[in-house]
Amino acid sequence: MKLKTITETAELFGVSTRTIRYYEEIGLLSPARTEKNQRLYSNGELAKLKLIFRGKRYGFSLDEIKEMVLLFDKDRSGRQQLLRTIEYGKRRVQEVEGKIKELQEMKEEMEGLLDEFTEKLSQTKRG
Amino acid sequence: MKLKTITETAELFGVSTRTIRYYEEIGLLSPARTEKNQRLYSNGELAKLKLIFRGKRYGFSLDEIKEMVLLFDKDRSGRQQLLRTIEYGKRRVQEVEGKIKELQEMKEEMEGLLDEFTEKLSQTKRG
DNA sequence: TATATCATTTACGTTAACGTCAAGGTCAAT
DNA sequence: ATTGACCTTGACGTTAACGTAAATGATATA
CATH class of the missing domain: 1.10.287 (Helix Hairpins)
Known part of the structure; x- marks a missing residue:
């Protein structure tokens, strides 16, 4: 289970780091942190991101996506x-x-x- | 070929009249006008609207939709x-x-x- | 030690896609 | 003639989904 940094994650999905942080702001992600407070993304978080982007491609709003993600998450x-x-x-x-x-x-x-x-x-x- | 008014059209698609006018603003529609300048929507315009809303449901932006509509329109x-x-x-x-x-x-x-x-x-x- | 790279939070800026008045014109019914 | 229902064109307001910039901190490298 290799944890990724925020830039690695952003590059993986072809988006900005701001986008990733924004998704955390609205409660879609909750990455782990290092001692020095840097975000680390597990496979679980990456899977969530995959779902998020897939959802977006079909016109779901982030609010709707949030519902779905949280539902299958908790x-x-x-x-x-x-x-x-x-x-x-x-x-x-x-x-x-x-x-x-x-x-x-x-x-x-x-x-x-x-x-x-x-x-x-x-x-x-x-x- | 029964022409529809803007409210009829809006109700038909379940949107506001503002939405319909907005689509005209950005060049997606060009309805006929009555003597007294009221908009009239032909079957052709209604078909365009159908395409527009379908496109929206799949996450296309109005700009992308515009490309497509104009392409099959001219x-x-x-x-x-x-x-x-x-x-x-x-x-x-x-x-x-x-x-x-x-x-x-x-x-x-x-x-x-x-x-x-x-x-x-x-x-x-x-x- | 200085420069560069990567990260952090805070906060203001932007754009698409409308919403929402405001001010006014037409037409039918009361 | 006035009320109400429908339409018109501005024009300013709003929200989601980020963009962007500022100020700061850790870490590696020249």
């Missing part, structure tokens, strides 16, 4: 907590399924347009 | 233009394909987590 030992977590998770999975469907429609629509353009092109060629 | 009659448009479009389609793949991975990951939680739950049940 001790959910109580039965009630577990049930809630599972219910919430299932809903999220359905959302993701919906997004996939819409993306596929979008893709088909774009491909349709491309076909039209290609058709036009071949006409231009001949005309 | 007269692309010249051969060069057509070729460029098609190339650009193909790249976008590949991007969308990539997004779909990532979303599927995300879904599987979430389902894996849910399985773990469900497992925990059954242990709590028995314990």
Whole structure:
């Protein structure tokens, strides 16, 4: 378990150190610290960051991402907590399924347009 | 071809009229006007709005969306233009394909987590 | 010892994407 | 004629998600 510094982490994900610190500011991360107070990022924190950036790519706000991350992060030992977590998770999975469907429609629509353009092109060629 | 007013359009998409006007401000829409200068939205403009909101749902910025909309919007009659448009479009389609793949991975990951939680739950049940 | 590199916190600045008045014009109903 | 519902164009306000700069500290290297 090799711990990373903040610059290493930032470079790994291609973002600024400010971004990483900001995520900590809003409670998304809680890296360990060295004796001299420098941040150290474990695999766990890196995994969180992966989730964060993935979430961002699909238009989730950091607030929504926070909900999700914290949900799968904390001790959910109580039965009630577990049930809630599972219910919430299932809903999220359905959302993701919906997004996939819409993306596929979008893709088909774009491909349709491309076909039209290609058709036009071949006409231009001949005309 | 029934033209819609701005409030009808806004309600149709569940956004504010300000939002619709803003999209016009940044050059995404160009609705017709009545004699008394009121905006009227044709099916074409509505289709654009559909694309815009879909794009937003996947984390595209309005600037990126603008590129895409304008691309498929203008007269692309010249051969060069057509070729460029098609190339650009193909790249976008590949991007969308990539997004779909990532979303599927995300879904599987979430389902894996849910399985773990469900497992925990059954242990709590028995314990 | 001085220079450079990497880190820290604090705090003000910026931009996109709208929200929210304000002031005014049109048209139908009371 | 005035109330109300709809529209218009400014124009200033707001929030999320950082950017950027200042002041400072530890550590390595020339």
